[in-house]
Amino acid sequence: MKKFVNWARTTICKPKDIVYPETEEEIIELVKLCNASKTPIKVVGAGHSYNDIFCPGENGVLVSLKKFNALEKVDKERHQVTFQAGMRMPRLIKLLKEEGLSISNLGTNVFDNVAGSCATGYHGSGINYRIFSNFVTKFEIITPTGEKKVITKDDPEYDIYAVSLGMLGIVIRITLQCEPYFKLKVVEKKMSFEAIEAEFETLLKENDHFKFIWIPHTRDFMVWTANRTEEPANGWWKMFKTYFVSGVIINNFLHELLLFFASFNRRLIPKVNQLMSRLLLPEKNVSVYPSHWAFFLPHVLKQDVVEYAFNIKDTFKVFREIIEMIEEKKIYVDAPIEVRFVKGDTFWMSPTQGEDTCWIGTKIHFPLGREPEYFRYFSEVDRILLKYRGRPHWGKQFRITTEEFKHNYPKWDEFWSFVEKNDPNGIFTNRFIKRLKGEA
Structure with a gap:
């Protein structure tokens, strides 16, 4: 048996064959x-989904x-490829750069498989941009x-296949719409929660x-904004300090070491968070980077994640x-909670279907292989988000009943009827799907 x-x-997946x-x-x-043999079959991309x-x-x-x-055609x-x-994203980004092109919006993880990202609702942040x-x-x-x-964007079935x-x-x-290669001017600055709420509409629209x-366990909030610019990009030294020294050495390796010791006494987590905030959160920092570098955040430290989308009007509640x-x-939470914003769409199984959304994502780290108890925390996040018709990221963790999915997705029953019609032998069904449908 393969693994x-x-x-x-x-x-851990143990299929009959890979x-x-x-x-x-x-x-x-x-x-x-x-x-013909009714053998289950599934596709794996980069393996960055957290569930099965x-x-x-x-x-x-x-x-x-x-x-x-x-890459077959440019x-x-x-501006299409x-x-x-x-x-996968890293190779696509490299090839696009050679052709003078960029992807308009990305998440912080730029190592995913592109097709898998589409299937699970991958997204970046920016209220004028829909999911990937x-x-x-x-x-x-x-x-x-x-x-x-072949499904094109003007096909009536596009809304079904976009998040499949x-x-x-x-x-x-895949044929992907890109734009000419661009840079982003990134501004990172500390703001109070009250100031973010007061200036929210301006930050969102401008x-x-x-x-x-x-x-968590501090009063430290950081706002991140990025806008297209013709200003010259920062040199290699600032990129080295940002992505290697701060991003890899401090935010991953040092953080992991501190969390390893705190794993023996979780009450130390607030102290670790306060130290990391002092080391990593600037009062204000301005940078200019190629777009893919601006979106990217280095992830080395193993983790588990829960993320939900919900109506943007409920963000601060x-x-x-x-x-x-x-x-x-x-509850001791050892990682930042990230809040992003995405324009609504019409895709049947998209978490942003029908409304502009706020996405709240939170995670728990596994330092040096030690895994703290965190399901109580994730379950509490589930509970809160379901009050607001929250829809989970399909590639991350969640505990939701079929009835709750039906309530939150207007096209739920129609989607599964379409699936059954197109896959009569159910070869693309697995335990994950059976749980969604209440069959496992």
């Missing part, structure tokens, strides 16, 4: 064989497209019965990209409840 472990080491097709024909043949959405089970076949990852006039679905799938102008897919299907949870076949090719973070919950329940 695949995700990046965070929160899921295969690495290199051509479109091999993928079609594989899907047809699995459909990608695992086909012990009798299934796990597919990696990492050998099917070529349309410089339309077409590539095979094994493409919105940049896709065309999907080419091998359906569960082995036929090739990997249920509608194997995406083999910046291309805006988010803020809170360091929800955040206050989370702060109060942490204090009242005496």
